[in-house]
Each structure stands twice: as structure tokens, then as C-alpha cells.
Amino acid sequence: MSEIAKTATAENSVPFVKRYGVWIGFFIMLMVMPYIFSSNVGLYTMNLMGIFIIFALSYNMLLGQGGMLSFGHAVYFGLGGFMSVHFMNYIEDGSFIFPMWLLPIFGGLIGLVFAIIIGSFSTRKAGTVFAMISLGVGELMAASSLIFVAFFGGEEGVSGDRTMGPPLFGFDFAQDVQVYYLIAAWVFVTVGLMYLFSRTPAGRMANAVRDNAERAEFVGYSQRKVRFVSFCVSGFFAGIAGGLFAINFEIVTEENLNALTSGVVLLMAFIGGVGFFVGPIIGAVVFTLLQSILSNYTDIWQLYVGVLFVLTVMYAPHGLTGIMMMHTPAYRMKRMGSLLVPYLRIGIPTISFLAGVAGFLEMIHHVRSAPVDETLMSLVGIEFDTHSVMPWVVIAILAVVGGYLAKTQVGQFREAWETANNPDAKSEGASS
Amino acid sequence: MLEVLDLHAFYGKSHILQGVNFTVGEGEIVSLLGRNGVGRSTTIKSIMGEVPPHGSIKYKGEEIAGLKEHEIAHRGLGYVPENRDVFPGMTVRQNLLMGVKDMKKQGRWAMEDMFKMFPNLRERADVDAGVLSGGEQQMLTMCRTLMGDPDLVMIDEPTEGLAPKIVAQVGDLLAEIANRGVSILLVEQKLAIAMRISHRLYVMGHGHMVYEGTPDELKANDQVRKEWLEV
Amino acid sequence: MFELIFFSLLNGIVTGLLLFMLASGLTLIFSMMGVLNFAHASFYMLGAYLAYTISIYMGFWVGLIVAPILVGLIGAVVERYGLRYVHRWGHVAELIFTFGLAFLIEEVVQFIWGKDTKAYLEPEVLQFPLFTFFGQNFPAYKAFMLLISIAIFVMLLLILTKSRVGLIIQAAIHKPNMTAMLGHNVPLVFMGVFGVGCALAGVAGVIAGPALGTFPGMAVVLGSIVFVIVVIGGLGSLTGAFVASLIIGLLQTFAIALDYSVNDLLTALNISFDADSALRDLWSLSLPQVAPILPYLLLVLVLIFRPTGLFGNRET
Amino acid sequence: MSAAIELRDLRKSFGPTEIIRGVDLQIEKGERHAIIGPNGAGKSTLFHLISGRYNLSGGAVHLHGEDISNLPPYEIYRKGLSRSFQVTNIFPNMSVFENVRCGLMWAKDYKYSFWHLVDREHDLNRKTAQVIEEIGLTSRQHIPAGVLTYAEQRALEIGISAAGGADVIMLDEPTAGMSHSETDQAIELIRKITDGKTLVMVEHDMGVVFDVADRISVLVYGEIIACDTPENIRNSKAVQEAYLGAEAED
């Protein structure tokens, strides 16, 4: 959904399916997911993904679309959560009658209110000043949340019970599947709205101000106002995400608005690719998967996550979406096939190399942290003795040979890549 | 002094320089003429190493193709870019200081020389270079390179955007530079200046030289001027 | 009371100067290279851990010298093989890189040294109270910390004002090509600055390790406070960083030391309030409680009213 | 009827140095006015003062009789004054189409709307396409502006400035760095796009100036030393001395 491709479809002669196909597909996917991943863990992961998708997209309104680097976006997310959980408790008390599924609205509204207050001074400048104000405000809020126990519940946060509202079509939200559909509905609506926002004059000018704030002033727009509008809208959606978080977990704590959460959303958006509308969605999905699945398999998963981040930033500056988009020229020219073999030739040794390194780390970790007399460990189902030489040799061979072979393949891969993407190259590129 | 042999350069896949050959002698002023986009700036950039050169570039008898930019600069090659690349956040004086490579060595040029030549600069010495007028920035860029005491300067369109009167001044400066024994490789649009001060001229076509001669010879050669230069 | 004020003043200065040691490296990197180095505190942690290991075998003093050098080298390597590569993707990418790096370093440290607190101790020679006042000790080690920080401040100030390095880097941030073509070895300078910045963080770590504890969370605990200092002081201003460090150090110590609360104020003004109201937390707010937020409050206020920071003269 | 632009004793200092030293100037509606002067005379500064980029140190600027001194740039734009920049100033990561559309949006009254979808606003898009056609970039409209060639960027710069249909258009060295043929095209474009409007431009290319301008002001050291028809300026001794110098005959 890159910008340029979009302007091309400005004409309205495009057939219905082509025009809304993506959205219909998205809708169907949301509907059937729980049938495919029906386990508890699956539902849990998808719910979290949905929440993060909204949150990351709202963040990208600032960073990707408006050029505002925020270190405090969790403030709106967290406040949205707290507000919603309080309302949840009012509903439980019976002091307030309201359908549970609309609760995120309150989250959105408080996000909006705070965005208006904070945005009124922070959007005056972009760049470092904005970034640092957001950092300051973020830390301020996080620290305050531990002090103002009445509203934030201190270290323990505030919890609620989502099943106490009037049921909707027989949904009382006791089960995670029901919450899934609630979240999915919100995801569908908010993703749509956020996409549309990027296509409005305010959204377009946000891009313009990001690109060249001064010039925007000379075509009639106050850069501050343009940023302010984006900021408020972004705060609103972050608040909604917070509300959904409250419903899903039934607890909101200081962590929801602290710097770590702000950092996570930044990472998600960036890893996914801030230059693309779908970037943050992909980022949120991948991040959640890593977080909830990798940790099932290894103790040192955070080490891998760290390595992964660093590598992504180094080699995929436009995020995962950027990597995918790099393939569009080849795809358009129907040359994807010619890349398959080169990918395999470089991929297999690389995987062997990575497996070797990961195995090495796992073994070291095992030797260091396992009880003294426990020398047996198992990796991918294979059991072996870490105090014998063999496993180490195997691992070393995997890493060294894989690494070496991968290195020798770089040249051929690069060449294949060039030919596949070079419009002038005749079809001989395809056959090689 | 500078000897370029079969130089090729690329931007991505487009082959911009397709075998450029020319020389600049000791103390010589050589101009590189040609239409927009034929690759004159690219020639200079690839000599400086900013655009990766393919081919041979000998400076003072030594091969410099493939060296890093700063190594090339240290061998005595100076470069004045066409786009007024001043350091905007730094004052005029600091900009000039940036040109100096070795603080301990006294070269041909002192800051005072620069100020004498362009009193404008003296007046604005402690102002951020970014706010200078376009013309002043152009002067600053040139002076900054001279501060590094090069033996050969390559100057890309020094008179662009300058008022006619200043253009004349620049002409004088070029003459002064040559006077102090520095060779010049000049890229110019304004034929008049190039004709007046150059010892030799090259005319560049698409990616390679199409003509070489003295100013007088070029004046006489209507055909080249018609075909390769705009009159 | 006087005892409290006297020692709080001393503690504030010690804390402030320790923060300055960290901030100085960050200012160097942040203001010169424009890199918001989120991993700065992680290099500090590395310094402490490396020094701990070295001190086991060769004693504290060797660690004091060698560990920062090692950290500096690690920093240089990070610049050379990571940051330099990322640089071309812009500042946000650099920032995310350091973000990831911070994460990575913490994990690596835990991987190598484990999760428990290390018994990294002050050197024997400095394990005595320098003086005792009102029966309270002032450890000699703290005085030592004080001296080192001041020495670093003076040294850096000299280097920055007396050499052209600062200028070259500033030029190279925006126009690396142009700077190189004027004959400056830009990559080397960048690597050097980053290395030195990290080494400074390393020194801080070596020195703070014994005083504040050497544990995997030691970087996180410092958190963003160092950024706050650099920004409050003004980007690019070493003096600013120095002053801001002291302000923050004193602010935090005194806020903890002085037990005043809104309640006291209200009582003094003879106002009473409802103990059950939703705002009760506000009324009972006390200085030690708000101590952690004061630096951030200061940051926001400074940025609103003086976006260049106290001593800075540029915004970006 | 009041003048399109009227400057009254306009002054600007940076620190101790006064760059603009009391400029009085009237530019009539529909006039094509050129400002020339040596480098550093303050021409661009004058533009910045009029268009709101800098605050005034003294004096006043009137646009169609209304005082616009010290208004922010966007307010001035909204009152009908648009300008281009000496150093190309476009939205580099957006497509050419989007660049021009941004130049149109306020003029078409969309403001900060978040309830219109730009792709659905056919009138807006049609007008954008038309402007792009005029600046000759139709074949390049989906390319990010940052990768255009220099001359194309200059054309885009003019396009963005003129798109909104402001009555007063100010161009700062529109042809700088262009070749002869490109310059000719640029002049053509300027003519077309400013038809029936007031044009103020700064130029060093005397050919362009004498070709386009109805009247010329000569700014030297922050003061206007002459303001007259091209004929008279060309023959003025003072101007020759201060600006054209020895190469005047060229």
C-alpha cells in the first residue's frame, strides 16, 4: 500500500473487488482465524496481536506518517486501559450501565483528551525536542502512576471483571474466543479508519510536514496544527488499544504506560516498516509471535530477540515490509521463480550456520546454568551429553561449514538478484 | 600532474562516464565544457572518489583511483563542489578552518588572504554559514578548499548564481590561484570566463571527451561549439 | 537537621558527578554524532562487569584502567561494524539499533555473568571513612569518585575546546562526503568519538559498580535519566551537562532527604481535606515520593520554555 | 486601489548588522517585478520578510492594502501570497503528484479536514493533474520528488508555489543552475503560470530579467538604489557600477 501505488488508483473505474479485495480478505481472515488456531495459546496470541496492531498503527501515525519520534506513546495506551478498567468496575458495581464491548471508546476518549493536553505544547516542535518531551511526559506519567494509587492502583494496578456487563448476542466475554471476536471487530474498524485517515487532507499534510515542515507553512498549513491533529487522532486510537487490553487481561498496571511499552511499540512499528501502512501490522504480528512462542522453546530467547532486532535494523532498514516490497519488481516481471534456487543456495547454509550458533549458545547456557551433575540436554528432540566432545564438534561443523558456504554464495545471490530486478535483462536471467 | 585514462563511472546501472581521457599539467588551467548532464561533475566526483571510479587516475604519477576521499585530499587535490556545500551550522571562520588539513603547516593561503579577496566574508566571519547569501556561500566554498593548500583544485561551476560583478571577481581569483602555482581544473557554463583564463579546454559529450584545444582554437571551431555547446 | 543537609549536599554532589560521568560520554556521542545512544547505560554496565572480573585477578586498579579501554574498544567495534552501517538509514534507525543493542548487552551480560549481584568491592585502600561528622561517615571511596569525575570534566573540556575534533564531527554529521573531501578521515573520527564516549561510560561503570552494586539491572535503573541530563543541559554543551548533572543529583537527594508533603503545606495554611476523596493521593503527596519524577518534570518544563536546554544553542 | 505589495521602510537586522535598511517599494497588481542586486544584498532576505519566514525588525508589509507584517507564513499564504525558494524546497519523499496536491489543498479549502478522502476529490485531483501538465512533469508524476533531476525539481518548486492560484507569486532565482534551453522553458512556464497575476522575482540571469520584467528594482546593501523600467535600468550608471560591473556588455 505504498503511497505512490495508491495515487494511481485514484480513478474510480477500478472494479469493486479489486478496490475492496484487500479489505474483504482481511475481514474473512479475521473471522476464520479462531478456527485455525483454536488452542488457548493461539487465542491468547491473536488477542494480543490485535491489540498491538491497533497500538502500533496508531504509533505509526506519529512516526511513519508525521515524522514525530515519540518515546511516550504508551501514555495514551495505558491511560486508555486504566480508564476502561475503571469503567469496567463501575459496570460491575452497577453504578453505570453500559455494554462492555463499547468500553474501548472510553479508552479512546481519555487518550484523546490527554493527547490534546500534551499535544498542545509538545507538537510545537518536531525532532529531538518532540522526542524528548514525549520521553519526559512518558516517564512523568509512569512515575505518577505509582504515586497516585487511587486511580492507578500503585504497583499492583487495577483489575476488573469483563463479564459483568449486559451480554451482546449471548456473548458475556467469559471465554477468550468471544474476546477474540470483540478485538477482531475493533481491529477491523480501527484499521479501516486509520487507513482512511492517511488518505484525508490532514493525513496527507502530516506526510508533507514530515518531509519538509517549513515548506508546508508556505502552502498554507501550520506545521504545528498539522502535527497536533495527527497527534490527537493517534492518541485516540492508542487509547482504544488500551481499552481492549483492559478487556482482554482484566488488569492494567503501571507497565502499560511506562517507557518499556513505549519502546516496544516503537520497535514493532520499526521492525515492521514505518514507511508502509501495513508495516506496523506485520511488526505487531511478528513481535507477538516471537514473544509468545520463542519463549516456549528456550531460556535465552531474549538474547535471540536482541540479535534479531539488531540485525533487522542493520540489514532491513525499511523493516520486514521493506524486504517484502523489495521483491515487487521481480514479482511484477514474473521472475520470482529465478530467485528460488539462489535463495535455496544461500538459505540452506545460512540456516545451518544459524543453527550452529544457536546450538552453541544453548549448550553453553545449559552447561552454565544446569545443575552440576546434569549433563544431558536435549535440543530439537535430540538428547545428548554436553560433557562429551561429539555434540560440540557437530555444532561447530554446522556453524563453520554453514557460515563458509553461505559466504561463498553471496556473490551468486547478488548476481541473481540483480538480474531478476533489472528490467533490461533479457529472459536469459530467468533461465539461469 | 593529473592524468585520467579511460575513466568509467556509474550511478546504479546508468553508465555515466564511458571512457574519459584527459590531463592537467603543472600550473595549468584546464576547463571542462559541455552541456548539462554530460557528466562533467561526475568526472570530478569520481576523481575525488565520491563516485566509485573504474579506470586509471594518476595524480603526481601515483594511482589514486580506489583511495578514500580523505586520502586523495591529503595528496593535494582540492575540490569545490557545485552545490555550495557549506557547513550550515558552523560560522564562516569555522568553515574556513575546516578546510585546513594540517594546522601546523603554513600553506600558500592564510585566512587573511581570503578576507582580502572577499571582504563580504570578513564582515560575516562569525555568522553561521547557513544564513549567508547564495553568492557568499559560493565564495566560502572556494576559499575553504584553498585553505587546505591543494596543488590542484577542481572547481565545479563557481559562478553559478553570482551577480555579474562577482563573477568578474571570481575570474580574478582563479587567476590568482594559478599565479600561486596551483593547477586548476574548471567546470564552467559561462563560456566567457573559461575562454578568458584557460590554457586548454576540453569539451565533453555524453560520457567522454569530444574535443580538446586552446581557447583560440575553440573560438575558431564553430562546428564543435554548435554541436557540443550551447551558444 | 544540619547533619542531614550537609550530607545530602555531599551525596547530591557525588550522585550528580557520577551522572555527569555518564552524561559526558553521552553528550559526546549524542551532540556530536546525533546518535541517541540508548545503549549508553549498557556500556556503563559492561564497564562494571569487566572491571569486576579483572579485579578478581588483578585488583581494582588494573580494572580501573583496563576495563574502560576494553569498553571503549567494544564501542569502537560496535561503531565500525554496526552503527556505521546503520547510519545511512537515518537517526531513527540508529536509535533503534542502540535500543536493540542495549537489550542485547543486557542479555549477553546475564549470559556470561549470570543474574545475581556481583561482589565487586571498593579497593582496600579506599575502604575507610574519609571523615566522620556528627557520627556519620563519609567514605573515602566517594571522595575518590568525586575527584575522578572532576578530572574527566576538565580533561574533556580541554580536548573539546583546544582541538578541532568537535568541529570535524559536527561537519561530518551533515556532510560526511564533503568533510572527507576536505581531507578529514571521517570514519575514523566517528569510531574514535563513539569509542571514547563508551569508554567514559565504562569509567563510570567501573567506579559506580562497587558503590551502587553490580547487577544485571544496573543499566535499566539509570534508565533515561542520562538523556534527561544531556537535554536539560543543552545539546553539545559539556558545561550544560555538568550543571544539569549536579542539579539532578542534588534535586533527587534533597527530595528524598526532606520529608515535606502537600499535607504539611495544607496544614500550615490551615486547610483540611477529605481523607477519602479521589484526590487524597494528591493531598498526601510528599517530596520523597515525587523525587523520581522531578527530573522529568524539569525536562518537560525546560523544553517548553527553552527548547535549546540550559546551555545549548541548537535544537536538533 | 491599493498596490499588490507595499513595503514601508522595511528593516531587518541580524544581531548588530542591518541587512535590510529601510526599503520602500510598491508593486502594482498584475505587474511583473524583478529584483536584482549583488550577492548578499538582501534579496532573499527581503523575500523572507515579505513571506513571513523572518520577523521584521522595523517597518511594515502590506498585501492588497492589508498589513501582514510578522504574520506566520501560512497566514500570509492564506491571504494570497505564495513564494518559491532559492534553494529547492519540496517534499522529497512524496510523489510529484502529491507535492502539487499539497500546494493546492488549502487553496481548495480542505484545511485540516479528516473527513474528506483526497482520492475521492476529483476536482482537486483534476486541478493537480492540470498543474503538473503545465510544469511538464506529467510523465514523472508518480516518482518521488527527491529523485527528480535538478531542473525538474526547480519546475516542481515553481509548480507547488503557483498551484494554489495565489494572486501574488514570488520566485527566488527560478532559473538558477539551469542550462539555456531549460531556462527558456522555465521562462515560458513562468509566463504561463503567472498570467494575470502579480509576479515578483529575484534573478541573476539578466537575459531572463530583461525578458520578463515590467519593472526592475536594484537592491544594493539592503537599500533600493533604483526602481525603473528595464530600459532605464540597463542604462543607469549607478546600476552598472554596483551590480552589472565590467561584464555588463556580455
Add this chain to the structure above:
Amino acid sequence: ADTIKIAFIDPLSGPFAATGTNGLREFEFAADTLVNAKGGVLGGQQFVIVPFDNKISPKESLVQLKRAIGEGIQYIAQGNSSGVANALTDAIKKHNKRNPDKPVLFLNYSAVDPALTNAKCNFWHFRFDANADIKMNALTDVIAQEDGIKKIYLIGQDYSFGKAVAAAAVKFLGEKRPDIEIVGNELHPIGKVKDFTPYATKIRASGADAVITGNWGADMVGLGKAIGDTGLDVPIYTYYAAKNGITKTIGASGKNKIRLVHEGNDNPPLNEEITAYYTGFKAKYPDMDITQYRIANTVGMLADAMEKAGSSDPVAVAKALEGMEFKTLNGDILTMRAEDHQAIQPIRISVHTDENVTFDADNSGFGLVTESTVTAADSALPSTCKMDRPS
């Protein structure tokens, strides 16, 4: 045969990782030596401890709880931080209400906020440690006998447990020694203080002649060190000032000054059995110590309860646990009080010293030597719990 999985939800990363990791090892060791090595329960089923990292955050704990439940685990063990326990007990109660067919049981081995067995008590929660009130009661008994103490400073972490300690101290001191002045009652953020010197200065300046703190983990290391540095030479009464690097850090400066209240007993060892247990653990994990003796009780008692119930169904096991008596490795008798699910057991006060130490901590030569013991009966305090039981 089958296995019985027990989810261990505690911090395995972050500032309190050391505490959590140690607990995990102790759980594994207890399960292996006390249950699995003896042939398991219910005819050979083995205990498997499945670790979940909650980074000591209540929110993250619920996330992990969901995952654990998703994996079909029905026993949840947790202890580090009462904040987490409060969130967990709520969530588990809710879960069991919504999923009566698959209930889970909460084995709280260390979170000692009294509320958990009072106002917030529920059928699914069992606490194997003595709560903060019980411990403070024992601690203040000792303090009450120190006539030299006139001024006391209270400092703790700002969360439910810290607050509970402070409240209990104020209450019991007020009852037992109304003449003691409380010169400071301070809470600091948990896990966030980088330098405790300002606090130590304040304590010193207050003229206190004793300090009470519930601090643990990194917060205890920092506090202990800062107090040592100021040269403050007064007794410090603590809950958790030992092991996990704390003993090593405090070292000689705390000798005979630090007293600690706990349910366990390190020195002198009371019998062969416990000695073997300690030695076995030390052999397996030379860098660690038995930090939480109650873990052995938790595992042992769970196994007994399963045998007694004849099933591993949480409801049956919970019913079996209610009122159950258990003989610990130390030879103590522990009773799981049915009315509030609070374990009632002897409480000991130990001193930090390097004399007569058989089992030291952190391999530092220093360790805890028991000075006095309060019997189970004496330690019990009444509860306000009103519990709903499934029929």
C-alpha cells in the same frame, strides 16, 4: 506414567531475577528429591516444574497464567511479590468461576501480604509461608526485649508487602513497646532506587537506634550497603536480608547486627534429613543456597495431599490440604489452617554472623544462626477470612 505439571510463575529476568531463579532451582530440586526420586505420587506420576518468567509484573503474570492454563497446567506456584500474588489470586478465582470444569490451584510459597489470607482469601489460594503479620509479631517480640531501643526507623518497598510490614510494625510496636518512637516510616519505589545513600543518611540523621525493613532482592543489597557506608551501627531487623548476593555484600559490616525472621532454620542444622537436603542442593548448585525453605514444604505437602485425595484433581487436592498436618524436614509440624489457608508453623529469628555456621550463604563464610524460635501455636494470629467453598 503421567506427569503432574506445576507452573512456576516468578521473575526470571529483571532486578529480581536472582531471587526467582533460585526459587525455581529449589522447586526443581524439591520435586526431584522429595517426590520423583521416591517414585512420584499416585502410583508413579512425576512432578514437572514448568518455569514462566513474569518479570515481577502483575500484568505479565496474568499473561503467563493464561499460557500456563493454555498448556493444561492446574497448579500454579508463585511467591515473589505480593503484588503479583494479589493479581494472580484474583485471576485464578475468576478463571475457576468461568471454567468450573478445569480449575487451577494457587500455591503461594512466599508472598506474605496478610490480605491474601484475610480480606482477599479464597478457596483456591494456599500460603505455605508465614504472613507478614505473623513474622512481625515474632520480630517485635525480640525487639521488645531490647531495652536500649528507643527510636526505630521503618523503611520498605512501596507495594502491598512493604506497606503490610510497615503497618504490622506500627501495630505490634504500639502494643508491645509504646515507648518506642517511630522516627521514620518510609516507602521507596520497588526495584527502581539506584542509590540508597540518601535514605541511609536520613536514617542516620534521624537518630534511630534500630531499623526494620522488609526489603528483598536488589533493594536489600543496596540498602544494606548504604547503611554500612554511613557507619550506622545499629541493629537491623529484616525479613529477607540473606543470600542471593545479599549476605556476601553485607559481609562483616553486618555481623551480629542483622536479624532475620523466617520459617526455616539454617544453623545449627536440626537433623540428618535437612542436612542431607542442604548438602544435596549445594552439590547440585554450588553457587546457590536454599533460600526459601518453605518450597520443600510446598512440594512435599502437595504430594501428600494428592495421595490423601487419591487424585490430582485440584478441588479434591484443595480439600485434602485444608487442615492437613505436615512434618517438615526440620521436624516441625506445619498445619494448613482450613479457615484461611494459611500455614501455621514455627517461626525463627536468626542472626547474621560467621560463627558456628555450618551452612553459609553466598559461599561467604557468613550465614544465619537461629537465636530464638516461636512455636507454631504461639505464632498463629486470627484471620478475618470468609471463604466460599465449592460444594
